[in-house]
Amino acid sequence: MNGFRASQVQKRWQIGYHMDCGTCESASPLQMHAPEVVDVTLTMTEKASAMLEDAFGDDRSHALLVGVLSGGCSGYMYDLQIVEQTDTPCQELSVNGFRVLVPLASSHLLNGIEIDYVDRLMGGGFKINNPNASSSCGCGESFA
């Protein structure tokens, strides 16, 4: 039985869509409380700086984007990217000589973080130490 309905319900038939989805007047979008934008400060360990130095080389036209996505075992997941520019509204910081971009929408979750690099065969890579996280999952990519 395990997984039976899970796979079964994904590819179901539908006959047509006749529900009333409303209009702006009858069902306006719910007002969602946007978290306050915080002026982010963050730090980077020497190891993380060295690894970024390797990745960037002499080219400082790119930036490290430190973001948060929804999902993961604990609700939020870190998202690190090297980008030239982004359409996402961001704060731009200079940390150890690197351009770091932090999306405004997740600034409240990232203020005070330390970007570290863990050098090991399994589970190694960049690691975020986050004082705002009340818990994190085993792999370290997700937090709440």
Add this chain to the structure above:
Amino acid sequence: MGMHKHPASILLLQGSDVLPFLDGLSTNLVDGPCTTVFTNQHAKIIDVCDVIPNDNGVALIGYEANKTQLLAHLTSKILGQSITIRDISMLNDVFLSDEKRLEMDVATVHDSFFGTMYVVPKAHEWRPTWTLEEWNNYRVERFLPYYGYEITQDRHPLACGLESLVHTNKGCYVGQEIITRMRSRGRQGHKLARKQNPVEGATTVGQTQSLIVVRTQ
């Protein structure tokens, strides 16, 4: 054909990445129409929802009494994504049935974990045809848990008969570590059972049998 009026909340989510957003927050693989469970970090149920993509967005049909918690859960996870949520509960009625009516042209029809689901604009004034007793008998026969009876916010999905809505290899979602550990160790604490009447502590009493959530160890 029997019809039970489902005390539903209906949220319409609009935006470009709604299905991946819902997939990352719930137990089933959400890549189209399905039923899935939203759980918190402790793997307790927030709501069990039917996902119905349509031309206007994605309708998320859950239990009216859980709407506030579900909305709080969803909105706190929208981080800069262009997702809007409309509450269209007051515009539609939701019915659960034991039969598909293929000629249906006034309702959205969806194959739910709970049976055939009809979402119909209130203007059509549909009425339930089942009594509560008939609906409960149907559920006991089908070994079907339901909101407020077996499905409560102090239980996890494996404890109340929702195992089939927990995908085994979809990747991470909120509460996944705990559920996976319970499965791999074979220790889930409680499970849904059906027993011959009379059943002490039954969650749903049927004509000859009843549903009950029992301890497993």
